Amino acid sequence: MSVGDYIRGSQIWKSIFRHPAPVDRRNRVVVMLTNFFLHLHPVSIKQQGIALSYTWCMGGITFFLFLVETITGVLLMFYYRPTLEFAFNDILALRDVTTLGIMREVHRWSAHAMVITVWLHMYRVFLTGSYKPPREFNWVIGVLLLVLTLLLSFTGYLLPWDQLAIWAITVGSNMARATPFLGYEGPGAQLLNIGGYDLITNGSDARFLLLGSRFVGEATLNRFYILHCVAIPLVVSLLIAIHFWRVRKDGGISQPL
Amino acid sequence: MTHLTHNPDLTSSVIYGLGWVYLLMFLMNAYWTRRSYALDGNCRLSLGGILGKGEQIPVAAFWAVYAGMLLMIAITHLTGWKNPQQFSLQMPEFLKEPINRASNPVAFFIGSTTIYVLMIVLRKWWTTPTAGWILLNLSILFLALSVTDYDFRQIVGKPDNVPIVAMLYIVGFFTWLYFKKSVDNDERKAAGRPLFEQENNEKVLTWPDLVYSELICMVLVTAVLIAWGIVLQAPLEEPASAAKTPNPSKAPWYFLGLQEMLVYFDPWMAGVVLPSVILVGLMAVPYIDFNKAGNGYYTFNERKFAVSTFLFGFLPLWVAMIVLGTFLRGPNWNFFSPYEFWDVHKLELLNNINLSELFWIKGLGRPLPVVPPGATFAQQAPIILLREWLGLVGVAFYLVVLPNIMAATVFKKFYVKMGFLRYMVLANLMLMMMSLPIKMVLRWAVNLKYIVAIPEWFFNI
Numbered sequence: 001m002s003v004g005d006y007i008r009g010s011q012i013w014k015s016i017f018r019h020p021a022p023v024d025r026r027n028r029v030v031v032m033l034t035n036f037f038l039h040l041h042p043v044s045i046k047q048q049g050i051a052l053s054y055t056w057c058m059g060g061i062t063f064f065l066f067l068v069e070t071i072t073g074v075l076l077m078f079y080y081r082p083t084l085e086f087a088f089n090d091i092l093a094l095r096d097v098t099t100l101g102i103m104r105e106v107h108r109w110s111a112h113a114m115v116i117t118v119w120l121h122m123y124r125v126f127l128t129g130s131y132k133p134p135r136e137f138n139w140v141i142g143v144l145l146l147v148l149t150l151l152l153s154f155t156g157y158l159l160p161w162d163q164l165a166i167w168a169i170t171v172g173s174n175m176a177r178a179t180p181f182l183g184y185e186g187p188g189a190q191l192l193n194i195g196g197y198d199l200i201t202n203g204s205d206a207r208f209l210l211l212g213s214r215f216v217g218e219a220t221l222n223r224f225y226i227l228h229c230v231a232i233p234l235v236v237s238l239l240i241a242i243h244f245w246r247v248r249k250d251g252g253i254s255q256p257l
Numbered sequence: 258m259t260h261l262t263h264n265p266d267l268t269s270s271v272i273y274g275l276g277w278v279y280l281l282m283f284l285m286n287a288y289w290t291r292r293s294y295a296l297d298g299n300c301r302l303s304l305g306g307i308l309g310k311g312e313q314i315p316v317a318a319f320w321a322v323y324a325g326m327l328l329m330i331a332i333t334h335l336t337g338w339k340n341p342q343q344f345s346l347q348m349p350e351f352l353k354e355p356i357n358r359a360s361n362p363v364a365f366f367i368g369s370t371t372i373y374v375l376m377i378v379l380r381k382w383w384t385t386p387t388a389g390w391i392l393l394n395l396s397i398l399f400l401a402l403s404v405t406d407y408d409f410r411q412i413v414g415k416p417d418n419v420p421i422v423a424m425l426y427i428v429g430f431f432t433w434l435y436f437k438k439s440v441d442n443d444e445r446k447a448a449g450r451p452l453f454e455q456e457n458n459e460k461v462l463t464w465p466d467l468v469y470s471e472l473i474c475m476v477l478v479t480a481v482l483i484a485w486g487i488v489l490q491a492p493l494e495e496p497a498s499a500a501k502t503p504n505p506s507k508a509p510w511y512f513l514g515l516q517e518m519l520v521y522f523d524p525w526m527a528g529v530v531l532p533s534v535i536l537v538g539l540m541a542v543p544y545i546d547f548n549k550a551g552n553g554y555y556t557f558n559e560r561k562f563a564v565s566t567f568l569f570g571f572l573p574l575w576v577a578m579i580v581l582g583t584f585l586r587g588p589n590w591n592f593f594s595p596y597e598f599w600d601v602h603k604l605e606l607l608n609n610i611n612l613s614e615l616f617w618i619k620g621l622g623r624p625l626p627v628v629p630p631g632a633t634f635a636q637q638a639p640i641i642l643l644r645e646w647l648g649l650v651g652v653a654f655y656l657v658v659l660p661n662i663m664a665a666t667v668f669k670k671f672y673v674k675m676g677f678l679r680y681m682v683l684a685n686l687m688l689m690m691m692s693l694p695i696k697m698v699l700r701w702a703v704n705l706k707y708i709v710a711i712p713e714w715f716f717n718i
Contacts, residue, residue: 022464022465025462028462028464028465029462031464032463032464038463038464038468041463041467041468042463043462043463044460044461044462044463045460045461045462045463045466045467046458046459046460046461047457047458047459047460047461047466048454048457048458048553050461050466050467050470052470053434053438054454054555056431056434057470057474060471060474061474061478064474064475064478065478068478068479068482088496088497091493092493095490095491095493102483102486102487104491105485105486105487105489105490105491106482106483106485106486108491109420109482109485109486109489109491110482112417112420112510113420113482115511116420116423116424116427119428119571120427120428120431122539123428123431123571124431126542126564126567127435127555127564127567128551128552128553128554128555129550129551129552129553129554129556129560129563130552130553131542131543131546132543132546132549132551132552133543133552135543136543136544137543139540139542139543140540140543143536143539143540146539147536150511150512153509153511154509154512157509160493161496161497162493162494162495162496162497163494163495163496163497163498163501163503164417164492164493164494165497166497166499167502167503167506167507168506168507168508168509170506171506171507171508171516172508172509172512174524174528175515175524175527175528175529176528176529177524178523178524178525178528178529178715179525179529180525180529180530183525183529185524185525185715186525186529186715187525187711187714187715187716188714188716189715190634190714191634215499216499217499254552254553255454255552255553255554256552256553
């Protein structure tokens with residue numbers, strides 16, 4: 001008996017993998033049903049649903065990039081401290097001295113790539129008419145995921161705390177101060193006052209909510225850090241789960257039922 | 258801190274990188290020569306009678322010569338990269354000059370819209386493999402020649418800008434692929450043959466057919482990311498300083514289309530209302546597209562309106578605006594030509610004028626109705642409404658009356674099929690989308706700043 005057969009016959013192996021290797025038809029079906037990671041997929045699938053020239057693979061790559069972001073992001077969190085004192089220097093050290101500092105490069109480039117692959121995924125879904133019934137609602141969830149992807153990237157942009165970061169966030173978040181009714185330089189904000197006192201000021205408007213401050217400062221760094229590392233990823237994970245589940249329930253990625 | 262100079266001279270690394278680009282192009286075209294030799298047949302070469310009746314030579318010969326030249330250029334670049342002047346091929350001045358002189362926002366928008374129209378009209382032509390190949394070669398050559406210009410490469414070579422260049426190629430490729438597959442399917446439909454997606458659509462087992470592709474894909478993406486991370490360092494500028502405002506200050510690249518809209522709209526429109534409309538509009542797509550055709554296969558003929566609208570929104574109004582905002586907008590958000598130095602002191606005259614000023618001052622020869630300082634809201638309102646009545650009526654006409662006119666004329670079929678509510682959502686989304694090009698044209702044609710200008714209430718349109 002070879003070592004391989006001995007291992008595959010052991011109680012430990014069999015407790016993990018409940019069936020023989022997927023080399024025949026029966027076990028290729030069973031593996032999809034018993035493996036936690038594979039059970040996202042159906043057992044069998046229409047050829048066009050996996051043809052690369054049809055699907056462009058962009059949804060799958062987006063999900064994979066999200067996983068890459070999660071893994072590299074967690075590693076970076078062990079190192080990076082989101083305070084005015086340390087943030088910039090930690091990034092500098094990641095670049096110059098830290099072992100595996102390339103995690104920052106991989107994290108940043110994956111983030112850019114993820115924005116692009118989300119767009120391309122939507123592009124393909126639109127061009128194949130895959131949002132049409134019965135998949136209308138999954139498209140809506142997809143648009144929400146697009147927004148959250150952009151927000152993830154936007155909040156992450158601040159964390160290196162260099163000139164590029166704070167001014168990009170300043171330019172981006174200045175828009176919020178012009179929000180109709182809710183921004184203190186937005187149309188209609190003047191109407192919201194009680195007895196002559198403005199309800200919407202630069203200390204209470206939409207921009208302040210976003211930044212936690214009247215300008216991009218330490219409160220913003222903390223706020224964006226938590227949004228970037230915890231709050232938005234949690235929501236994204238939930239929506240991804242629903243997105244995938246709906247693909248299965250709606251009968252695959254495309255074509256009428 | 259010398260290692261934090263945020264604009265290092267890229268010249269020698271660009272020369273070296275171009276060597277690899279030309280080498281890659283050589284390999285691509287060597288493959289293409291072989292393909293052409295097998296498929297393209299011969300042509301007659303007479304060189305205008307010099308060779309008499311001419312010789313029969315394979316078309317592949319031209320590709321072979323081209324590929325050979327690319328190889329030689331690649332070698333000179335890869336061996337001579339230490340000499341900062343060692344560009345074997347430079348963008349010729351006689352091309353740079355006219356491009357620089359012709360570049361401005363008007364030409365850019367008209368150009369991108371023209372390409373969009375041609376792309377649809379000529380879809381049968383440019384989706385043939387040879388046409389696609391020539392376009393790919395031309396675009397790479399254009400980029401490779403352009404980076405020999407110092408100002409061009411300093412902007413395009415910024416690490417955060419590199420993904421945008423990659424995105425352009427990827428978007429271009431997939432647009433090409435879409436049209437290619439659509440043309441094929443539309444021809445199949447016309448000939449009564451089954452669609453491409455209907456052929457070969459048996460059920461297969463997920464293991465191994467899908468699971469293995471996923472694994473290969475993950476390995477490839479990981480390899481690309483690591484290579485990208487090694488070749489290109491993530492940007493890190495000087496430590497943040499609230500006192501030193503960089504000029505230009507730019508949002509992250511994927512928002513630069515929105516930032517570009519700030520030229521034409523106030524922040525409440527460009528930064529809040531229009532982005533919200535884009536998102537709501539995207540979410541509304543499945544509910545306003547009543548066309549049942551084109552579900553699960555590529556087609557253009559069966560979804561002309563939906564696809565043209567989406568492509569217009571995505572290509573000229575989103576992707577092209579990002580390119581404009583990233584590569585062509587410099588200090589003070591002035592427009593700079595691709596081969597122009599970003600001069601902080603460049604002056605652009607802004608004589609923009611509001612519609613109310615056009616009406617009262619230029620039209621009637623009277624001063625604008627003036628709001629007395631310190632007036633209450635109730636005192637302000639009638640004066641402001643009088644001052645801005647034309648613009649307000651115009652906007653109301655555009656958003657309220659125009660959809661109804663369209664329902665009775667150009668969109669009659671839609672209105673009948675969709676019903677009132679769905680039609681109104683569609684019409685207003687379309688009009689909101691078109692508001693950007695309309696404001697652009699008004700700006701360029703009559704220097705119009707605001708159609709409705711009520712700075713007292715932060716309400717400018």
